[in-house]
Structures are given as structure tokens and as C-alpha cells.
Amino acid sequence: xxxxxxxxxxxxxxxxxxxxxxxxxxxxxxxxxxxxxxxxxxxxxxxxxxxxxxxxxxxxxxxxxxxxxxxxxxxxxxxxxxxxxxxxxxxxxxxxxxxxxxxxxxxxxxxxxxxxxxxxxxxxxxxxxxxxxxxxxxxxxxxxxxxxxxxxxxxxxxxxxxxxxxxxxxxxxxxxxxxxxxxxxxxxxxxxxxxxxxxxxxxxxxxxxxxxxxxxxxxxxxxxxxxxxxxxxxxxxxxxxxxxxxxxxxxxxxxxxxxxxxxxxxxxx
Amino acid sequence: xxxxxxxxxxxxxxxxxxxxxxxxxxxxxxxxxxxxxxxxxxxxxxxxxxxxxxxxxxxxxxxxxxxxxxxxxxxxxxxxxxxxxxxxxxxxxxxxxxxxxxxxxxxxxxxxxxxxxxxxxxxxxxxxxxxxxxxxxxxxxxxxxxxxxxxxxxxxxxxxxxxxxxxxxxxxxxxxxxxxxxxxxxxxxxxxxxxxxxxxxxxxxxxxxxxxxxxxxxxxxxxxxxxxxxxxxxxxxxxxxxxxxxxxxxxxxxxxxxxxxxxxxxxxxxxxxxxxxxxxxxxxxxxxxxxxxxxxxxxxxxxxxxxxxxxxxxxxxxxxxxxxxxxxxxxxxxxxx
Amino acid sequence: xxxxxxxxxxxxxxxxxxxxxxxxxxxxxxxxxxxxxxxxxxxxxxxxxxxxxxxxxxxxxxxxxxxxxxxxxxxxxxxxxxxxxxxxxxxxxxxxxxxxxxxxxxxxxxxxxxxxxxxxxxxxxxxxxxxxxxxxxxxxxxxxxxxxxxxxxxxxxxxxxxxxxxxxxxxxxxxxxxxxxxxxxxxxxxxxxxxxxxxxxxxxxxxxxxxxxxxxxxxxxxxxxxxxxxxxxxxxxxxxxxxxxxxxxxxxxxxxxxxxxxxxxxxxxxxxxxxxxxxxxxxxxxxxxxxxxxxxxxxxxxxxxxxxxxx
Numbered sequence: 058x059x060x061x062x063x064x065x066x067x068x069x070x071x072x073x074x075x076x077x078x079x080x081x082x083x084x085x086x087x088x089x090x091x092x093x094x095x096x097x098x099x100x101x102x103x104x105x106x107x108x109x110x111x112x113x114x115x116x117x118x119x120x121x122x123x124x125x126x127x128x129x130x131x132x133x134x135x136x137x138x139x140x141x142x143x144x145x146x147x148x149x150x151x152x153x154x155x156x157x158x159x160x161x162x163x164x165x166x167x168x169x170x171x172x173x174x175x176x177x178x179x180x181x182x183x184x185x186x187x188x189x190x191x192x193x194x195x196x197x198x199x200x201x202x203x204x205x206x207x208x209x210x211x212x213x214x215x216x217x218x219x220x221x222x223x224x225x226x227x228x229x230x231x232x233x234x235x236x237x238x239x240x241x242x243x244x245x246x247x248x249x250x251x252x253x254x255x256x257x258x259x260x261x262x263x264x265x266x267x268x269x270x271x272x273x274x275x276x277x278x279x280x281x282x283x284x285x286x287x288x289x290x291x292x293x294x295x296x297x298x299x300x301x302x303x304x305x306x307x308x309x310x311x312x313x314x315x316x317x318x319x320x321x322x323x324x325x326x
Numbered sequence: 327x328x329x330x331x332x333x334x335x336x337x338x339x340x341x342x343x344x345x346x347x348x349x350x351x352x353x354x355x356x357x358x359x360x361x362x363x364x365x366x367x368x369x370x371x372x373x374x375x376x377x378x379x380x381x382x383x384x385x386x387x388x389x390x391x392x393x394x395x396x397x398x399x400x401x402x403x404x405x406x407x408x409x410x411x412x413x414x415x416x417x418x419x420x421x422x423x424x425x426x427x428x429x430x431x432x433x434x435x436x437x438x439x440x441x442x443x444x445x446x447x448x449x450x451x452x453x454x455x456x457x458x459x460x461x462x463x464x465x466x467x468x469x470x471x472x473x474x475x476x477x478x479x480x481x482x483x484x485x486x487x488x489x490x491x492x493x494x495x496x497x498x499x500x501x502x503x504x505x506x507x508x509x510x511x512x513x514x515x516x517x518x519x520x521x522x523x524x525x526x527x528x529x530x531x532x533x534x535x536x537x538x539x540x541x542x543x544x545x546x547x548x549x550x551x552x553x554x555x556x557x558x559x560x561x562x563x564x565x566x567x568x569x570x571x572x573x574x575x576x577x578x579x580x581x582x583x584x585x586x587x588x589x590x591x592x593x594x595x596x597x598x599x600x601x602x603x604x605x606x607x608x609x610x611x612x613x614x615x616x617x618x619x620x621x622x623x624x625x626x627x628x629x630x631x632x633x634x635x636x637x638x639x640x641x642x643x644x645x646x647x648x649x650x651x652x653x654x655x656x657x658x659x660x661x662x663x
Numbered sequence: 664x665x666x667x668x669x670x671x672x673x674x675x676x677x678x679x680x681x682x683x684x685x686x687x688x689x690x691x692x693x694x695x696x697x698x699x700x701x702x703x704x705x706x707x708x709x710x711x712x713x714x715x716x717x718x719x720x721x722x723x724x725x726x727x728x729x730x731x732x733x734x735x736x737x738x739x740x741x742x743x744x745x746x747x748x749x750x751x752x753x754x755x756x757x758x759x760x761x762x763x764x765x766x767x768x769x770x771x772x773x774x775x776x777x778x779x780x781x782x783x784x785x786x787x788x789x790x791x792x793x794x795x796x797x798x799x800x801x802x803x804x805x806x807x808x809x810x811x812x813x814x815x816x817x818x819x820x821x822x823x824x825x826x827x828x829x830x831x832x833x834x835x836x837x838x839x840x841x842x843x844x845x846x847x848x849x850x851x852x853x854x855x856x857x858x859x860x861x862x863x864x865x866x867x868x869x870x871x872x873x874x875x876x877x878x879x880x881x882x883x884x885x886x887x888x889x890x891x892x893x894x895x896x897x898x899x900x901x902x903x904x905x906x907x908x909x910x911x912x913x914x915x916x917x918x919x920x921x922x923x924x925x926x927x928x929x930x931x932x933x934x935x936x937x938x939x940x941x942x943x944x945x946x947x948x949x950x951x952x953x954x955x956x957x958x959x960x961x962x963x964x965x966x967x968x969x970x971x972x973x974x
Contacts (some may be wrong), residue, residue, distance in 0.1 A: 067776075070768035077765070078857060081803035084813065088806055097809035099816045130950070140697035147693035163697070166705055169955075170915020172931045174705075176938060176951045181711035183944050200705050203697060223379050224412035226399040228426035228477065232679035234400075238425070250887075254794075259841070259917045261796045264917055267935060277798050282351040284802055284922050297799045308794045312787065381684075398683040 058107055082301070089294035097290065108291040116292055122279035128191060129275060130259040133198035137255045138248060139198070141206025149214035164208075166201040174201065175268030182269070189271025198262060202255035209251035209315065218241045234317045250314040253307030261304050276300065328391040329479055330513040331376055336385030337537075338371050345371040347537035348385075353481075353530075355390075358507050358514045360524035362566055363534030364397040364560070369517045372534070373483050375514060377406050390480055400429075405474035406483040409467045409490075413458035419445070419469050420454030427475040444476035445469075447506070464495045475506075481513045488523065500527055515548075521561050533557050553660045558583040565630035572656070574626075575603045581659045588655035589632035591639070594646045597602060604650040609641050623649055716948035725942055735945045739953065744933070748953055751930040755913035758852040759860075759906045765853070766860035767898070773861075774868035789865075793858035801922050804851045808923060810840035838925055848924035856912050856943070857918070860905035866972065867901025868894070905967045910961060914954040930954055 089108060092099030112119060141163075148160055166174055178197050187193060225235040229266070263277035270278060276296070283293040329352040338346040339468040346368045353359045361369035374380040377389060378399035387394040387405060405426070413422050420430075420441050427437035440452075445453060448468035456468055464500040467487060474482055484503075489497045504527050509512045518524050524531045525545040533556070541548055541557045552558035555566045565584045573579035598604035607625030621632045632649055641647055682689040717731045738744065792800070807813050818827040831837040831844065838844030859871045871894060879889040917931030928936070930953060937947035 067768055067772055071772035074765050074769040074857075075788055078788070078855065081800065081807060081854065082792070082795065082804045085799060085803050094443050097806045098430075098811045099806075099813040128759050136700075140700050143693045143699040147697075151690040153687075153690070159694075159698070162706075164700055166701075170911055170931075172917050172934055173951050173955060174708075176934055176944075176947055177705075177708035177712035179938050180715040180944055180948050181708040184711050184714065191781050196704055200701070203701070207697075218410055218412055220408045220410055220412035221414060222713040223377075223399065223426070224406070224408055224414075227377055227406045228473070229400045229402075229429040230425075231398070231676050232682055233675050234429055238413060238429075242414075257794065261798070263798050264915075264931075267917070268938065277796075280798050280802070281918065281922075284798075284805060293802070297796070297802055300796045300799055304794065304796050305791070308791070309787075312790070396684065398680055401680075 084292070085294055085297050085301070089291055089298055091291055094289050094291055108289070108295050109287065112292045114291070119276075119279065119296060120291075122276045125191065125194075125273060126260055126276040129194045129198055130256045132191075132195045133202050133259040134252050134256045136195070137202035137206045138201035138252050141203045141251060141255075142244070142248065144203070144207050145210035145214055149211055150219065152280050164204050167204045170200075171262075171264035172268075175265040178265070179268040181251045189269070189273060191273070193269045193271070194266055194273070194275065197265045198259040199264075200265040201265070202259055205255045205258060206251035209247045209254070209311075212315075213244050213247035247313040250311035253311045257304040257307045261300065327355065329388070330357065330390060331447070332388040332513065333372070333375075334386040334388075336372075336375065336382045336387055338368075338375060338380055339383045346375065346382075349537075349539055351532065351542065352540060353513060353515060355513055356511050358504070358516065358529045360516045360518060360531045360535060362422065362518055362521055362524040362531050362561070364519055367534035368395055368537040369519075369532075369534040370485060371537075373406075373485055373515060373517050376481065377404055377483050378402050388504065394444035403477075403479055404481045404483060405477050405479040407467075407470045407474050407485045407487045407521055411458075411470040413473075415458055415464055417458075418454060419450070419456050419461070421460060422458065422469060423454070423473045423476055425473065430477075431629055434540045440476055441472075444472040447475065448472045464499070467491065467499065471503075471506075475510070475512075478533060479512065481515060484514065484516045486517055487569060488518075488520075496523075497632065501646055503527065525561070531561075533560060535560075547551075551584050551657050555581070555583075558657075560661065563631070566659075567628060567630070571628050571636055572658075575605055576653075577603065577656055578658045583657040583659055584630065584651055584655065586620065586631045586633035587618070589630070589634075589649050589651050591623075591632050591641060592648045592650060594648050596648055597648040598648065602650045602652055603656070604648055606648055609643055609645045612641065617632055621647075623647065625649070682778045712951065713946050715944050716952055717900035718948075720943045720945055727944060735949045738946055739949055743884050744950070746929060747928050747933050750927065751914055751954075752850065752957065754852065754929065758856065758913045759847060759909045761849070761853045762857050762860040762909045763864075763902050763906065766857060767902075770850060770861050770864035770868055770898075770901075774871075775864045789858050789861050793862075797855065798918070800855050801919055804847075804854060805842055805922055808840070808842035808847045808850070809915045810842065812842075814841060834904040842923050843925055845924065848920050851919050851923045852913050852916070856909040857914065859904075859908035863908075864898055864901040867898050867904070871897045900968065903968055907958075907962065907965055911954070914957060915935075 087101065088097065090104045090106060091098070092103035092105050129234075144163055148156060174197060178193070180188070181187075182193060219242075222235055225239040229257055230238060261277060263275075263281060266275055266278060267281075274282065276305055277300070280293060280296060280300070283290075283296075287293065331351070331353040333349050333351040336346060336349045336351075349372065351372075363369045371380060375382055376389070376394070378394070378397055378401075382395050389402060394402065407509060411421075414425065417425070418439065423444050423608050424437040424441040427440060428511045432440075434501060440453060441567070442451075443485070445451060448471050450465060450468050450472065453461070453465070453469070455561055458469065461469065467490075470487070487503075488499050491499060500523060503514075516528065525548075528545060530542060531545055531548050532575060533540045533548060535556050541553050543551075548557060552561060552564065558564035559564060563586065565586060567582050567584060569579050569581055570625055571577075572582045592598070592604075594606055605625050607623035607630075610624050610629070611622040613620040613622075614636065617636055619636050621634065621639065621641060630649075682692075711742050716728075716735060717733070719728050719730070719732050719734045720726070721728050739748075755780065769789070773782065773789070777785045809815075815824075815827065818824045830846070831840065836844060836846045836849075838846075840846040841850070875893055875897070879893045915931055916929070917935040920927075920929045930950060932946045934967045937943045937950065
């Protein structure tokens with residue numbers, strides 16, 4: 058085996074695999090500009106940008122799901138930030154019996170398939186006779202968003218030297234001052250990254266939501282409806298592009314914020 | 327005079343582990359005090375007890391006559407230089423140094439002046455605007471020192487502060503620290519596992535092992551008069567001889583310590599000088615070490631090492647020799663084990 | 664100046680003193696809100712799920728009878744339901760094998776040959792599809808697999824239409840078009856779970872010291888032998904870790920077969936439809952216990968093979 062480079066079949070296989078991962082998303086963009094609205098004819102018979110206008114002006118059915126999705130993502134992110142940070146702070150340094158099981162508990166909602174979280178919440182709502190509302194959606198989303206914030210903040214706490222907190226207290230700062238001047242600045246970017254990932258995760262979630270939304274439609278549920286009963290197919294692509302943007306931008310930003318840690322942590326994941 | 331730090335029968339247990347076990351200790355004001363011992367001997371825990379990061383399980387601690395247990399670190403006028411320096415990476419060097427003053431509520435202009443003065447004291451004028459990440463290890467160490475000293479602590483705690491520096495830099499910093507301590511008159515408590523460092527810098531040294539202080543005294547005291555095998559071995563190296571050996575050669579009939587450099591080696595036929603003990607033995611090995619040559623001698627079931635100035639050795643493996651020692655270089659010890 | 668200074672006074676400082684003296688209480692105080700949330704909302708719901716699975720649906724009134732019974736579990740063993748389970752498990756196994764085969768060269772390349780900036784780019788290239796919208800990815804495949812879509816067009820351009828038709832004519836996996844066939848469902852599953860296989864395999868491969876491979880070559884092994892006897896066994900824990908994701912995600916998916924596939928149900932769809940239009944929450948709950956049991960067995964087997972070291 059040559060050490061300077063890979064053999065061409067390996068290069069080809071790796072490249073083909075990556076192309077397989079990325080090319081389908083390119084098609085989403087292409088079809089947003091097609092003139093054909095009834096089928097997915099390839100190549101598109103003509104190109105137009107009018108669907109962007111249509112989506113904005115002539116499709117009032119898009120707006121309520123969009124608003125609901127943003128609202129849910131915002132609340133879920135907020136709850137996740139609070140609970141995820143508290144849990145990470147509590148478990149980062151403390152040592153007690155059962156700590157491992159506790160951290161597993163926080164990871165569980167994302168480790169089990171969404172359908173189980175979904176049907177579990179649905180079962181609970183039924184038993185408690187809880188009517189579907191924005192809050193039933195938030196409840197589910199916050200539960201699996203906590204782990205995202207938890208993981209990010211925990212990783213940061215682990216990388217922050219424990220003596221930093223001691224140094225602050227040694228220099229006269231009490232617990233709250235230490236939090237404000239030393240801990241918070243250290244974890245700020247991890248909080249931001251975790252919050253943005255949580256937002257993206259919530260904004261995009263569909264499986265759990267199908268169980269907790271009842272008749273309400275978030276944007277992904279609206280999209281699901283369009284996929285099953287299409288009308289003006291290119292409009293769905295326009296919305297899909299919007300969803301890609303809303304989820305990608307925070308993810309890239311979050312990656313940028315935590316990338317130093319990735320290099321330090323190496324293959325620790 | 328009120329001691330700067332006073333431990334009265336202090337213990338610190340972590341579960342079943344006794345990190346500090348019944349330690350009683352007084353550190354005088356203005357003293358440069360070194361805590362010396364292997365890792366896990368309890369010296370760092372003692373330092374952390376003074377700083378307030380740990381609280382004693384049993385016993386009583388006073389700092390300048392005031393009860394310290396129960397007091398969090400931020401209520402003690404004691405500052406620490408950490409082993410990893412623990413500089414705040416999100417602040418500039420100047421902000422790091424001024425941190426304690428900022429917490430105390432000092433006006434920005436005042437604390438900037440004081441921080442600059444503290445940086446000058448550690449020879450880092452003009453480094454205030456840099457980030458800790460832009461500094462070398464030695465420079466970071468100085469910033470950590472300035473950050474602690476700017477608060478004018480009554481006691482400065484140093485946790486292996488020179489451990490991460492290379493040899494040249496370490497020797498230079500040893501001198502500077504010593505000079506700084508003289509100049510400021512602050513009580514320094516210095517934790518190290520390097521016996522050379524402890525002996526050369528400290529006014530007084532406490533030797534720790536297994537959570538206890540085995541011996542405390544001046545560097546000459548602990549080196550010349552070790553009271554236990556552990557101290558004799560850890561501070562320098564020594565020949566620990568059983569009571570039988572001592573008794574057989576006109577000694578006190580207890581465990582004794584005999585430093586290798588206190589032993590001279592003569593030809594078997596030579597007469598020992600007056601006032602010296604002597605014995606015959608077989609040279610088992612010789613080790614040339616530059617400034618000295620170490621000669622390992624077997625003598626009647628005992629084995630000891632003599633260190634003689636290099637170039638003066640005429641002996642080889644297998645020679646029968648007479649080795650002699652001055653009677654007052656024998657140190658009777660309380661503990662042989 | 665006193666040696667023991669009084670720092671900030673006031674309520675916050677006193678609270679700080681209190682927590683300093685009672686660090687266990689501080690941990691408990693921090694942990695309580697998130698723990699309460701997870702225990703009440705999540706564990707509570709899982710318990711509700713279990714409870715519901717022991718309820719039953721009154722067929723005449725359509726109401727849930729809240730009395731404990733095994734009747735609902737018995738329904739799982741009806742042949743139509745067993746078929747759904749078999750179908751889903753077969754699909755999950757096929758998807759897992761395909762993902763392992765596709766992921767390996769990518770992971771191997773990333774672990775062995777990519778360096779510095781290229782490596783970061785590679786990581787991003789794998790992570791981005793992982794994080795990008797699930798639904799959009801499924802939709803993209805609907806576009807690709809549609810009867811009038813790009814695959815049909817490409818086959819026509821290459822004069823391979825006969826091949827496509829031949830594949831679609833294969834019984835069971837074929838269908839009127841790729842987007843209405845098991846083959847289509849399979850392709851989409853393979854695609855969306857692929858990153859979950861790449862990352863653990865890459866992590867496992869990165870732990871193989873380079874000199875292992877050199878040592879093997881040094882001892883006279885040909886590249887193929889090195890691969891079989893050194894690299895593959897060392898990557899196996901990563902493959903198993905990845906397979907846990909691909910297998911469990913396929914078992915629990917309810918969306919993909921709805922959008923791309925024939926009308927035959929998979930477990931996820933069955934659960935979704937049962938709790939929704941049918942209103943039979945007990946059977947939906949009992950059905951969702953099936954993938955949990957299967958995954959439990961799978962995890963137990965994987966644990967014995969040491970797969971969790973690579974996570």
C-alpha cells in the first residue's frame with residue numbers, strides 16, 4: 058500500500074459515495090425552477106423563477122405552518138438551553154452513584170427511534186386527556202433537544218480546566234461572579250452552538266410531531282401533506298430550499314463555533 | 327507571634343482515603359515554606375486546605391489567627407499560583423492580572439495602573455494587551471504570579487509552579503521567586519516534589535508521605551539530620567544502616583543514616599583517622615558520575631554506597647577496602663522503616 | 664488588613680457561601696429541573712406507552728378500554744401483523760448491509776488519506792447531509808425515482824431502458840416505477856442513514872495505528888490480506904456501532920415508506936396509522952414495543968461483540 062495516496066478505485070468509491078450523499082439535494086434546487094407543476098419530468102421542459110413569487114404571495118396556507126414551526130422551535134430551544142445547561146453543569150464535575158445512568162437518561166430521547174418517543178407521548182396525552190396544542194408539540198421537541206445542548210455544553214465543561222473556576226474564587230469572586238465572569242464566557246459559544254442545533258433539529262422534525270400535533274401543521278407536516286397530495290409541486294421545492302437554509306446556516310455556524318473542540322477532542326465522539 | 331498558617335490536627339478524607347492525616351503545622355509570617363513529598367503524599371491537599379478549595383474533615387485551621395474552616399476561597403486573603411496557571415483564556419493578560427481588583431470593585435483606571443505595575447514586577451512590561459495563548463510557558467507562569475501578587479495576599483500559595491518549565495528557566499525562576507519573596511515579605515507556601523528546589527529556595531521544609539508530615543525543619547536540618555528512612559532517602563540519598571551495624575562499629579545501636587559523601591574509602595591496610603569509625607568491605611561496583619564516583623561496598627551482609635570526588639578513586643570491583651566515616655556524621659534515626 | 668477578608672456581602676454572596684458549603688445540594692439543585700422534565704415527560708410517557716399496550720380497543724364503540732389485558736399483544740401475532748414485522752426487519756437488515764458496503768470506502772478514505780483541511784471538509788461533507796432536513800432528503804428521492812424523473816431519463820439516454828424495465832419487472836422488489844417499489848424504499852433508506860454508518864466506521868478506523876498496516880505489509884501480507892486480516896477485524900466494532908443506528912432507524916421510520924414505496928405497511932407506518940385514523944392507541948403502543956424488543960436483542964448481541972467501544 059502506497060503511503061502518499063490512495064489507490065484510484067478507493068478514491069473513486071469515496072468520491073462516488075460522497076456524490077451519492079450530495080447530488081439529490083441539488084435536484085431540489087433544480088426542480089424549484091421548472092415550469093412543469095404536475096409531474097417531476099426530467100429534464101424540466103422550461104425554467105422559471107415564478108414559483109418563489111407564488112410561494113410568497115399566492116399560497117397563504119404556507120404561513121401558519123411556518124409561524125407554528127418557528128414558535129415551537131423557539132420555545133423548544135429555550136427550554137433545551139435551560140435544562141441542557143443545568144444538566145451539563147450538574148454532571149460535568151460531580152461524582153455520585155448512578156451518574157452514568159443519569160447521563161444515559163438524557164441521551165435516551167435521541168437514541169430511541171422518533172416513533173417511540175412519538176407514540177409514547179401520544180399514549181400519555183391520551184391517558185391524561187390532554188388536548189393537542191402548540192405545547193404538546195413543544196413538549197416532545199424540548200425533550201429531544203435537551204440532549205443536543207447537554208452534549209455541547211458538557212463537552213465544553215470538560216475542556217475547561219477545573220482550576221479556572223478555582224482561580225476565580227481564589228481571586229475573590231463568589232460563585233455567581235465566577236459564573237458571570239469566567240464560566241459563562243467559556244461556555245457561551247457552546248451554548249450558542251447547542252441552541253442553534255436544537256433550533257434546526259426542532260424546525261425540521263417530522264416523525265415525533267406527527268404524533269403530538271393532532272390537526273395542527275408545522276412546516277414539515279405541511280410539506281409531508283404536499284408530498285402525499287401534491288399541488289403546484291415546485292412550490293414545495295421553494296419551501297424545501299427555505300427549510301434547507303434555515304437548518305443549514307445554524308449548523309454550519311455551530312460547526313464553526315465548536316470546531317476547535319473537534320480538533321482537540323479528536324476521535325473522542 | 328501569631329503564625330501565618332496554623333494546622334491543628336487537620337485531616338482530610340476522600341471516602342476511605344486519608345489524603346491528609348492528622349497534620350499539625352505552623353508556618354511563620356514572612357517564611358518561605360516548602361511542602362515536599364512524592365505525588366499523592368498530601369502536600370497539594372494541604373495547600374488546597376489553606377486556599378479554601380478543600381475543607382478539613384477533622385481539625386482546625388487558622389490563617390493569621392482567624393478560623394479558616396468553612397470559609398470559601400473568595401473570603402480568604404490568600405492567593406494561589408496554579409500548576410497549570412489557570413489563566414482565563416477569554417481575557418487579555420492585563421484583564422487577568424486585574425481580575426481580583428475588578429471583583430473588589432476597584433475603578434478601571436486604578437486597577438490598570440496596579441496591573442501594569444504587577445506585570446512590571448514580573449518583568450512583563452507591555453504584555454497587558456496580549457492573550458494568554460500568545461505567551462510562552464514561562465511568561466504564563468509570570469502572569470499567574472502577577473495575578474496573585476497584585477491582590478497583596480497575606481499568604482501566597484504556589485502549587486508546583488515550576489513543574490512545566492525546562493531546567494534552565496526553572497533555575498532562573500527559582501532565583502527570581504526567592505528574591506521576590508524577600509522583597510515583598512509575603513509568606514510563601516510552595517508545593518514541590520523536587521527536593522533540590524525545596525532545599526535551595528525554602529526557609530523551612532516539611533516532608534510529606536502518606537498524608538502525614540514526617541519531618542519539618544530548615545533545609546540543613548532535614549538533610550543533615552533525617553529522622554526516618556523515608557526522609558533520608560527522599561531528601562538526597564543515604565545509607566540506612568541497621569542497629570546491629572551501628573552497634574558493631576561503636577555507634578549508638580539504633581538505626582542510623584550515613585550520607586554517601588560522608589564516607590571516605592581507603593586501602594584495607596590504612597589506619598582510620600582519630601575520631602572516625604571504620605569497616606572493611608568488598609567493592610561491588612563503581613559508577614562514574616562526572617563530579618563524583620559512587621562506590622558500592624559490601625560489608626558483612628550490609629551494602630552501602632560511598633560518593634567520593636571524581637578522579638580520586640583508585641579502586642575497582644573486587645578490591646578489599648577500608649571505608650571510614652567521621653563519628654559526628656552518623657545520624658541516629660527514630661524510625662528505621 | 665485582615666487575613667480573612669469579607670468579600671461581597673448581600674443575599675447572592677450568602678447564597679454562594681451556602682452552596683459552597685453544601686456542594687451536593689448545589690448539584691441536586693442544578694439537576695432537579697432537567698431531571699424532573701426527563702423523568703416526568705419522557706419516562707412518564709414511556710410508562711404510558713407500556714400501560715396503553717396492555718389496554719384494548721372496544722371494536723364496536725371504538726373507545727379504549729382501560730383494563731389490563733394481553734389481548735392487544737395477541738393481535739400482534741396475527742399473520743398480517745407478523746408480515747409487517749418480517750417485512751420491516753428484512754428491509755432493516757438489507758439497508759444495514761448496503762450502508763456498511765457503501766460507507767466503508769468513504770470512511771476508510773477519510774481515516775487513512777484525508778489530512779488537515781481536506782479532513783475537515785470531509786467531516787463537513789458527511790455531517791451536512793446528516794443534519795440537513797430529513798423530509799427534504801426524502802423528497803429529493805421522490806424526484807429522482809419518479810416515473811418521469813432523472814433515472815428514467817438517464818436510462819433512456821444510455822439506451823438502458825430495457826435494463827430499468829427488467830429490474831422493475833422483478834417480482835416483489837419491482838413495481839410500476841421505482842418510486843412505487845420496495846427497491847425505491849430501500850434506496851431512500853440506504854441514502855438517509857448512510858452518514859450514521861460512515862462516522863462510527865471512520866472513528867474505528869482512525870484508531871487503527873498506521874504501523875499495524877505497515878507491520879502487516881512488512882510481514883509479507885499482500886494488500887488484500889492486510890485488509891482481510893487486520894483492517895476489517897479492527898473496523899468491525901465501528902461497523903456494528905453504525906449498524907445499530909441504521910437498523911434501529913429503519914425499524915422505527917414511518918415517513919419514507921409513505922412517500923416512496925408501494926402501499927404495503929412497515930412497522931412505523933402501522934403505528935402511525937393505528938394511533939391516527941384507526942384511533943387504536945393500544946395496538947399502536949404494542950406494535951412500537953416490537954422494534955424496542957428487536958433492538959434490545961440486537962444491542963445485547965452487539966455489546967458482546969464490543970461495539971460500544973467505538974461510539
